[in-house]
Amino acid sequence: MAELITDRDLRHAIESEIRNANKFVFIVSPYIDLDEDMMKAFNSLKSEVVKIIVYRQSDKSNFKSGISNGSREFLKSLPNVEFVAVKNLHAKFYINEEVGVISTMNLTKSSNHNYEIGVDINREEDDEMYFECLEYLLKGIFLGQDSNIDIERIKNIIPKRPFILEANAKTVFINGEVLDINTFKSFHDFCNTKHGYCIRCSNTEISFYPNQPFCSKCFLEWNKFKNPDYEEKYCHRCGMETNTEINEPLCDNCVEVYEFEMEREWKKTKVKK
Structure with a gap:
């Protein structure tokens, strides 16, 4: 059953979700600035795990994207990483093949000190909500006009629905x-x-x-x-x-x-x- 989580528990749930991914992990966060613990979580993943990083693309007046240079360089050093820039991205959720977190929290160092709230969902117990998150990512974000990803890239990275x-x-x-x-x-x-x-x-x-x-x-x-x-x-x-x-x-x-x-x-x- 979906569970409400806050503050440190929320951050721990996101870190655990990254660390325990076996097939894929989607990071949907307008702003990304990884701290040492999050980097360790990513480093612990097997090389075959697909890592999709979705962040906010800035407008033309500001060439800096929503992902810090240090985080981008770190993630680029990992295997099987895809970056997706999305204009007007404000949604924040994190999902692997088993669990997901819908959250107010950006994946940044500064968020560690904020008051944050989120919902922890489990694919087995919250199947409908879990797949609604994936469907929104695909249809609402990736296939929207503000995403820089094309259909062929989507086919390569979107996980297939398991047999249920x-x-x-x-x-x-x-x-x-x-x-x-x-x-x-x-x-x-x-x-x-x-x-x-x-x-x-x-x-x-x-x-x-x-x-x-x-x-x-x-x-x-x-x-x-x-x-x-x-x-x-x-x-x-x-x-x-x-x-x-x-x-x-x-x-x-x-x-x-x-x-x-x-x-x-x-x-x-x-x-x-």
């Missing part, structure tokens, strides 16, 4: 798109798993289908109280003893495999269209 599966017994959404439940069930014909494990008793005499992870006996027991957060004992796919529940019946490893298989079949249907 939301499913229950009656409805399935993939990347926000409604999928017919029967089509979704047909994907299971191509799963490597041929039977499931009851997440309460590990009975293997049930089909593998994460929306129905109980054997009939255990479902009747669960149905007496209908507590979706009740802690169960086994992974529905591999049978490993682990903490599960009816809405999260797979261990972390099986979630990755299952989503890979679902994405593979989903892409096949998209190609046919």
Whole structure:
């Protein structure tokens, strides 16, 4: 859930977001003047992490841009860095592949002493808000008349939306798109798993289908109280003893495999269209 943060906590959240980026990090700040801690955060990144620096372009009466010379030279020394100058930029937000911060804070040394406020968002918990930030960056800023970036550069640096599966017994959404439940069930014909494990008793005499992870006996027991957060004992796919529940019946490893298989079949249907 999105969380309100202020002052030092806000600065720490931005620094942590930079430091923990594994694929990309977008810095959207009209004014940028990095202090030593922020430079260390950038230096800690793997070379393959794409770093997009979006700053304010000054008007013609002032040739100095919103990014200090020292910060520009430092960032230019890093691999996979893109600079985007935007006239009239006032928005400030920072985002990597997992989290984002919408903020009043510029990424400058002087901001460390200001009263600042922001919102910390998590892609997994705040999916809609997270992608609205990326959409605003793309459509509202990059594709606006005040940006100096062209379409080809945008294609190279904008991250693709990851595969997101939301499913229950009656409805399935993939990347926000409604999928017919029967089509979704047909994907299971191509799963490597041929039977499931009851997440309460590990009975293997049930089909593998994460929306129905109980054997009939255990479902009747669960149905007496209908507590979706009740802690169960086994992974529905591999049978490993682990903490599960009816809405999260797979261990972390099986979630990755299952989503890979679902994405593979989903892409096949998209190609046919």
